[in-house]
Amino acid sequence: MASRRRTLLKVIILGDSGYVNKKFSNQYKATIGADFLTKEVQFEDRLFTLQIWDTAGQERFQSLGVAFYRGADCCVLVYDVNVMKSFDNLNNWREEFLIQASPSDPENFPFVVLGNKIDIDGGNSRVVSEKKARAWCASKGNIPYFETSAKEGFNVEAAFQCMAKNALKNEPEEEM
Amino acid sequence: MHETELHDLSDDSDYAASQQQASGSIMRCDLGKSAVSEPNGSEVVYSKDNVTIHPTQYASERISGRLLLVKQGSSLFMSWIPYKPSTDGVGYMSRSSNSCPMEKDRSLYTIKSLPLSDVRSIRRHTPALGWQYIIVVLSSGLAFPPLYFYSGGVREFLATLKQHIFIMRSADDANVFLLNDFQDPLQRSLSSLELPGVVSVANRASLRDSLSSVTSADNSERVNQETYDGSASTSEYSGRHKHKAYDPARDLSIQVLEKFSLVTKFARETTSQIFRESHNNGFSPYEKRQQNNYASPNLVGTRPNDAQKNAGVTTVASDPLEFDKLPLVWGKQRETPLCLEEWAAFLDSEGRVVDSKALRKRIFYGGAEHNLRKEVWKFLLGYHEYDSTYAEREYLAAVKKSEYDIIKSQWQSISATQAKRFTKFRERKGLIEKDVVRTDRSVSYYEGEDNPNVAVLRDILLTYSFYNFDLGYCQGMSDLLSPILYVMKDESESFWCFVALMERLGPNFNRDQNGMHSQLLALSKLVELLDSPLHNYLKQADCLNYFFCFRWILIQFKREFEYSKVMRLWEVLWTHYLSEHFHLYMCVAILKRYRKKIMGEQMDFDTLLKFINELSGHIDLDGTIRDAEALCACAGENGTACIPPGTPPSLPVETDMGLYPQDDDVL
Numbered sequence: 132m133a134s135r136r137r138t139l140l141k142v143i144i145l146g147d148s149g150y151v152n153k154k155f156s157n158q159y160k161a162t163i164g165a166d167f168l169t170k171e172v173q174f175e176d177r178l179f180t181l182q183i184w185d186t187a188g189q190e191r192f193q194s195l196g197v198a199f200y201r202g203a204d205c206c207v208l209v210y211d212v213n214v215m216k217s218f219d220n221l222n223n224w225r226e227e228f229l230i231q232a233s234p235s236d237p238e239n240f241p242f243v244v245l246g247n248k249i250d251i252d253g254g255n256s257r258v259v260s261e262k263k264a265r266a267w268c269a270s271k272g273n274i275p276y277f278e279t280s281a282k283e284g285f286n287v288e289a290a291f292q293c294m295a296k297n298a299l300k301n302e303p304e305e306e307m
Numbered sequence: 308m309h310e311t312e313l314h315d316l317s318d319d320s321d322y323a324a325s326q327q328q329a330s331g332s333i334m335r336c337d338l339g340k341s342a343v344s345e346p347n348g349s350e351v352v353y354s355k356d357n358v359t360i361h362p363t364q365y366a367s368e369r370i371s372g373r374l375l376l377v378k379q380g381s382s383l384f385m386s387w388i389p390y391k392p393s394t395d396g397v398g399y400m401s402r403s404s405n406s407c408p409m410e411k412d413r414s415l416y417t418i419k420s421l422p423l424s425d426v427r428s429i430r431r432h433t434p435a436l437g438w439q440y441i442i443v444v445l446s447s448g449l450a451f452p453p454l455y456f457y458s459g460g461v462r463e464f465l466a467t468l469k470q471h472i473f474i475m476r477s478a479d480d481a482n483v484f485l486l487n488d489f490q491d492p493l494q495r496s497l498s499s500l501e502l503p504g505v506v507s508v509a510n511r512a513s514l515r516d517s518l519s520s521v522t523s524a525d526n527s528e529r530v531n532q533e534t535y536d537g538s539a540s541t542s543e544y545s546g547r548h549k550h551k552a553y554d555p556a557r558d559l560s561i562q563v564l565e566k567f568s569l570v571t572k573f574a575r576e577t578t579s580q581i582f583r584e585s586h587n588n589g590f591s592p593y594e595k596r597q598q599n600n601y602a603s604p605n606l607v608g609t610r611p612n613d614a615q616k617n618a619g620v621t622t623v624a625s626d627p628l629e630f631d632k633l634p635l636v637w638g639k640q641r642e643t644p645l646c647l648e649e650w651a652a653f654l655d656s657e658g659r660v661v662d663s664k665a666l667r668k669r670i671f672y673g674g675a676e677h678n679l680r681k682e683v684w685k686f687l688l689g690y691h692e693y694d695s696t697y698a699e700r701e702y703l704a705a706v707k708k709s710e711y712d713i714i715k716s717q718w719q720s721i722s723a724t725q726a727k728r729f730t731k732f733r734e735r736k737g738l739i740e741k742d743v744v745r746t747d748r749s750v751s752y753y754e755g756e757d758n759p760n761v762a763v764l765r766d767i768l769l770t771y772s773f774y775n776f777d778l779g780y781c782q783g784m785s786d787l788l789s790p791i792l793y794v795m796k797d798e799s800e801s802f803w804c805f806v807a808l809m810e811r812l813g814p815n816f817n818r819d820q821n822g823m824h825s826q827l828l829a830l831s832k833l834v835e836l837l838d839s840p841l842h843n844y845l846k847q848a849d850c851l852n853y854f855f856c857f858r859w860i861l862i863q864f865k866r867e868f869e870y871s872k873v874m875r876l877w878e879v880l881w882t883h884y885l886s887e888h889f890h891l892y893m894c895v896a897i898l899k900r901y902r903k904k905i906m907g908e909q910m911d912f913d914t915l916l917k918f919i920n921e922l923s924g925h926i927d928l929d930g931t932i933r934d935a936e937a938l939c940a941c942a943g944e945n946g947t948a949c950i951p952p953g954t955p956p957s958l959p960v961e962t963d964m965g966l967y968p969q970d971d972d973v974l
Contacts, residue, residue, distance in 0.1 A: 159745045159748075161745055161746075161782050161785075163782065163783055163858040163861055163862060163866065164855075164857035164861070165854075165916065166916075166917070167913070167917060187782055188782070189782045191816070192820070194819075195854055195857065197852075198852050198854040198912065199854070201912065202913070
């Protein structure tokens with residue numbers, strides 16, 4: 132009974148790179164505490180509401196994660212392909228998330244990794260290769276990997292689709 | 308029927324006379340002599356000295372007096388007569404000419420020959436720490452402010468009452484004593500929930516009686532009410548039961564008592580008016596206020612019909628969760644901002660602020676005109692001493708300018724080559740640059756590409772991160788600095804004002820987040836004290852960490868109001884007039900305003916966070932300040948006790964460890 136299944140997915144975005152899909156505007160402000168927006172995604176004839184959480188990026192706010200990550204269905208780790216440190220930090224973010232959110236099955240908790248800002252300087256300032264990123268993702272239990280450019284919205288939709296698919300796969304069979 | 312007996316009493320001439328006297332004493336407090344000098348036949352059965360009310364949190368504004376129970380014929384009266392202050396009383400000295408005179412407060416709070424037949428209940432508070440106090444709630448729903456028994460004697464007071472009148476301990480709360488409540492238990496417990504507008508039969512009748520205004524129309528109405536009493540009251544309150552799942556009815560009754568005690572301070576000023584209004588149209592003044600409140604636009608979560616409620620609607624209170632519609636707006640009417648003439652009058656010929664407390668009070672109640680902020684904020688923030696002269700301040704500005712330049716040069720002198728080997732500096736600078744370009748860019752002062760003021764923001768924050776290297780830069784700081792620079796328009800002066808602000812708010816940004824955690828904990832205690840049903844709701848919804856208020860507290864509501872209102876609020880908060888932690892009472896006030904929605908929609912943490920975030924731009928500032936003022940005055944000592952010493956923005960306690968504890972991960 133598809134209609135009885137949960138279609139709201141809580142997605143946490145983490146990483147040094149900042150949020151992927153927010154275009155610059157006068158109203159754009161750094162997130163204090165946490166906030167989320169919702170996005171409808173259709174996957175295999177099912178409609179999902181993604182609740183996309185943006186939390187304060189700075190490390191010293193991480194202790195808030197306990198409350199904000201609670202009940203997450205998916206965690207998106209974002210790094211900037213032009214900044215090595217943001218890639219190096221992916222592991223910290225992943226581990227911190229698992230500590231704070233303490234999901235019931237950490238080994239199989241669905242992550243997605245986004246290599247962001249591939250459009251910058253025509254790709255000339257890129258320091259993290261796709262190969263390197265994919266290797267890391269493979270080593271962490273085959274985390275799905277996407278390269279995105281938030282500015283052009285490139286591949287962002289595909290990433291969201293993947294989150295829905297991921298969550299669906301992870302969803303316990305609860306047929307009536 | 309008990310009701311019948313009650314009404315029969317009103318036919319008794321003695322009773323009617325006492326009621327008449329009662330209404331007189333309520334409507335015109337200045338009439339009549341005190342109870343001690345009552346005419347023949349009166350007998351003082353209880354007398355207690357040093358019974359004190361706390362109009363504000365300031366010890367100097369407390370009013371002590373004598374509490375008396377006087378028996379006259381078969382009736383018992385309660386009086387509380389404040390002592391005459393000595394002319395050189397401490398409380399007087401600190402008061403400015405434009406503050407309300409103590410004398411007015413004294414007569415305002417005086418209780419003269421209140422017949423105990425007008426009292427619905429007395430709630431006793433016996434905190435482990437601090438003074439015992441009682442809250443006297445009238446049948447009309449009004450309550451007197453807490454009476455603190457400095458010399459003890461609450462038990463004796465209640466025992467004396469018991470000897471003379473029928474008094475019953477509430478089944479719901481051992482600390483609540485019911486008087487004149489002869490109705491069945493269900494009705495009794497339900498009636499303790501009610502709003503003044505829907506007073507139960509007996510109370511409605513006694514209110515009219517007390518006003519000596521029983522017209523024939525009223526009589527027939529009363530007969531109807533009596534006829535319908537049993538069933539009518541059931542249906543009248545049935546709406547409440549549907550919330551049983553989490554209905555905190557028990558706590559709510561207490562909540563109501565507490566709430567009405569808030570009312571008193573301000574309501575007594577208009578008591579006669581209130582009674583006149585009740586009399587005239589049977590419509591409670593509370594609901595009138597409610598309409599006023601809801602007539603204001605921008606109230607999120609207000610259903611259209613809320614704003615359209617008219618005087619004919621008496622079902623407003625049929626649902627206990629509707630209580631949040633009863634606005635807490637009992638704080639003083641907001642004043643116009645401090646103007647130049649007034650400001651000049653606060654200064655002596657050499658520029659000293661003569662009466663800083665009066666100034667802070669003035670700004671607390673009205674803020675300051677924008678063109679005065681540049682000067683006034685420096686005092687409020689503690690950058691300028693109140694007793695400094697024009698000359699001293701001018702000198703200070705020059706000294707501080709060069710001091711600023713020196714600190715600034717510390718990072719300015721870092722070359723590109725050096726920066727390559729200085730990761731921490733690069734990261735800090737990068738973080739600051741990322742934040743200033745998204746700070747208040749819609750404010751014209753920071754608008755547009757390559758705005759030089761944005762660069763000044765960056766320079767000040769980077770300089771601060773060298774001035775206070777341990778704390779460094781943290782997101783949120785740019786929000787705190789932006790209005791300061793906007794007001795000061797001067798880099799060095801802005802920097803030092805920001806430094807002064809961060810002396811108090813720095814712990815908000817500590818790596819271990821202890822400053823935030825202590826404030827969130829204090830907030831949860833305050834809500835528990837001031838709104839226990841909401842507290843219980845948040846508890847069962849697993850929301851007691853109050854992280855949904857994180858943004859409010861971290862940056863002093865900077866994101867919650869439009870720019871000009873943020874400046875108004877900040878100067879009010881910075882006066883520390885009623886409390887250093889007035890911002891926490893602001894939090895309680897906002898939560899109380901939306902408590903019905905929060906509880907009614909059974910919001911979970913995520914939903915609540917979203918709801919709170921989206922309140923931004925929709926909160927009525929003046930109303931909330933007034934609510935917070937009332938809450939702060941009501942909470943009094945108990946509120947203060949919820950907030951441990953050193954909780955920001957109190958100045959932190961300095962230790963050998965330094966002010967900003969480090970861990971390995973310094974950014």
